[in-house]
Amino acid sequence: xxxxxxxxxxxxxxxxLYVVPSDSGLSRDEVRERxxxxxxxxxxxxxxxxxxxxxxxxxxxxxxxxxxxWHATSVLSLVxxxxxxxxxxxxxxxxxxxxxxxxxxxxxxADRRRRGSAHHPVPLHVVQVPWDVAWAAPADATGDELAxxxxxxxxxxxxxxxxxxxESPAGDPSRTGDDVPSASEEIAxxxxxxxAATAAYEPVAQLLGLQDR
Numbered sequence: 001x002x003x004x005x006x007x008x009x010x011x012x013x014x015x016x017l018y019v020v021p022s023d024s025g026l027s028r029d030e031v032r033e034r035x036x037x038x039x040x041x042x043x044x045x046x047x048x049x050x051x052x053x054x055x056x057x058x059x060x061x062x063x064x065x066x067x068x069x070w071h072a073t074s075v076l077s078l079v080x081x082x083x084x085x086x087x088x089x090x091x092x093x094x095x096x097x098x099x100x101x102x103x104x105x106x107x108x109x110a111d112r113r114r115r116g117s118a119h120h121p122v123p124l125h126v127v128q129v130p131w132d133v134a135w136a137a138p139a140d141a142t143g144d145e146l147a148x149x150x151x152x153x154x155x156x157x158x159x160x161x162x163x164x165x166x167e168s169p170a171g172d173p174s175r176t177g178d179d180v181p182s183a184s185e186e187i188a189x190x191x192x193x194x195x196a197a198t199a200a201y202e203p204v205a206q207l208l209g210l211q212d213r
């Protein structure tokens with residue numbers, strides 16, 4: 001695939017490819033770090049490392065003490081001491097990590113600046129890239145080009161589906177009573193949006209060789 005997660009402006013999440021435009025105000029790594037669930041996944045990975053390190057260290061320590069100080073020679077005894085030490089070491093390691101992990105507590109000033117207020121989260125300006133656009137895009141495409149192409153392709157496909165079904169993909173729930181357009185007006189509006197979206201989409205389709213026209 002010419003364009004993927006290795007692109008300097010792209011990343012993947014939940015099986016989708018996203019691009020970060022240059023006007024987003026954030027780098028790709030910053031957006032990926034703030035992406036919903038990213039902090040939890042990072043904490044799980046760090047927790048696994050602490051758990052493994054603490055368990056192995058505690059197990060080796062207690063087994064060494066048992067063999068060198070208590071003169072335990074039975075293999076089963078040494079294994080039992082290793083398991084017991086591993087459990088204690090793992091618990092101590094996770095407890096220590098919890099005390100010093102600002103991400104877990106959410107109290108660090110740097111953490112607040114990076115993530116923003118919980119009541120006023122920083123919006124993430126990203127554009128989802130359809131996989132066929134990613135496959136067809138040239139390898140040297142910029143992030144802004146990918147964002148533009150993806151926006152126009154998705155707009156065209158939404159408008160085409162809405163025109164075919166006679167339903168707007170994003171209706172206005174505030175329009176009631178006399179404000180609601182008639183069926184003929186709605187069809188005319190959908191057709192107008194479809195034609196405008198098609199006109200903007202065709203150059204992209206020709207450039208990328210997309211076939212859904």
